[in-house]
Amino acid sequence: DTEVTQTPKHLVMGMTNKKSLKCEQHMGHRAMYWYKQKAKKPPELMFVYSYEKLSINESVPSRFSPECPNSSLLNLHLHALQPEDSALYLCASSQDPENYGYTFGSGTRLTVV
Amino acid sequence: AQKVTQAQTEISVVEKEDVTLDCVYETRDTTYYLFWYKQPPSGELVFLIRRNSFDEQNEISGRYSWNFQKSTSSFNFTITASQVVDSAVYFCALRIMYNNNDMRFGAGTRLTVKP
Numbered sequence: 001d002t003e004v005t006q007t008p009k010h011l012v013m014g015m016t017n018k019k020s021l022k023c024e025q026h027m028g029h030r031a032m033y034w035y036k037q038k039a040k041k042p043p044e045l046m047f048v049y050s051y052e053k054l055s056i057n058e059s060v061p062s063r064f065s066p067e068c069p070n071s072s073l074l075n076l077h078l079h080a081l082q083p084e085d086s087a088l089y090l091c092a093s094s095q096d097p098e099n100y101g102y103t104f105g106s107g108t109r110l111t112v113v
Numbered sequence: 114a115q116k117v118t119q120a121q122t123e124i125s126v127v128e129k130e131d132v133t134l135d136c137v138y139e140t141r142d143t144t145y146y147l148f149w150y151k152q153p154p155s156g157e158l159v160f161l162i163r164r165n166s167f168d169e170q171n172e173i174s175g176r177y178s179w180n181f182q183k184s185t186s187s188f189n190f191t192i193t194a195s196q197v198v199d200s201a202v203y204f205c206a207l208r209i210m211y212n213n214n215d216m217r218f219g220a221g222t223r224l225t226v227k228p
Contacts, residue, residue: 042204042218043158088156102216104150104158 004105006091012111015081021108023074023091032074033102034066035090043090049074081112115140117207119219126195127227134190134222136205144210147181147188152221153201164188165210195226 004025013019023032031050035043048056049068063085065077074091091105116139126132138147149161162172164181172179176193192199205219 040221042221045216090156090158092158101160101163102158103160106155106157109156 004091004093004103006089006105006108008108009106010109010111012113013078013081014113015083017081018077018079020078021076021089021091021110023076023105024072025093025103026072027093027095027103028071029093029095029103030071031094032068033092033094034074034076035092035104037088037090037107039087047076078110081110083112086111115142115145115207115209115215115217117205117217117219119203119205119222121222122220123223123225125225125227128197129194130226131191131193132195132224132226134192134203134205134224136188136190136219138186138188138205138207140207140209142209146208146210148204148206148208148216149179149188149190150204150206150218151201152204158204161190192224195224197226197228200224200226 004023007022011019033048034046036046037043045058046060047054047066052068052071063080067075067077088107088109090107092102094102118137120135124132143166145166147164151159151161162179169181169183171181178191180189188205202221202223204221206216208216
């Protein structure tokens, strides 16, 4: 299995909703990442988990809450989002924090209404 | 600080033409990795190549080739005999070695290959 799987692929949510994005990999990778990508822009790093511990938070608003229940799973909990949070949310993993290779999932396209 | 510049926002070519995507980077570090990723309309970022700062050898993989020149801080990507399936957004990225958290992407170049 050489994939990073993200669910759901599409999500529409209201500003008062609570939802979660899920990311899963079974490659034994020990570092996992959340990126946010707005239309026609490059991906921007949000969170990094290395060995299941949060190692960086790029000043992301608290309405985004990451969780890493185990080395294969990464969640992003969403609450009280704003329309400007609409974007493609990409998950990636790499073998360990020093490893160069990232494998990206196909993303969750989130629309906040 | 690290920065990646992809000056070409959009490129359009006709199938079978060769096309070169430019990437210029800035960093004060001497040890770093450079990457190219392809993002088709489906959204997934597909890894194409990684080079480290110690290895300036150019690389060829099928129709793809990469020209890494430290003297000009460039890491250009050439597609030979382009095909419609090459249509995508291509990102160049830079990461400092031993700092897994700091992957900087360029703005991307949207390549359209017309039949």
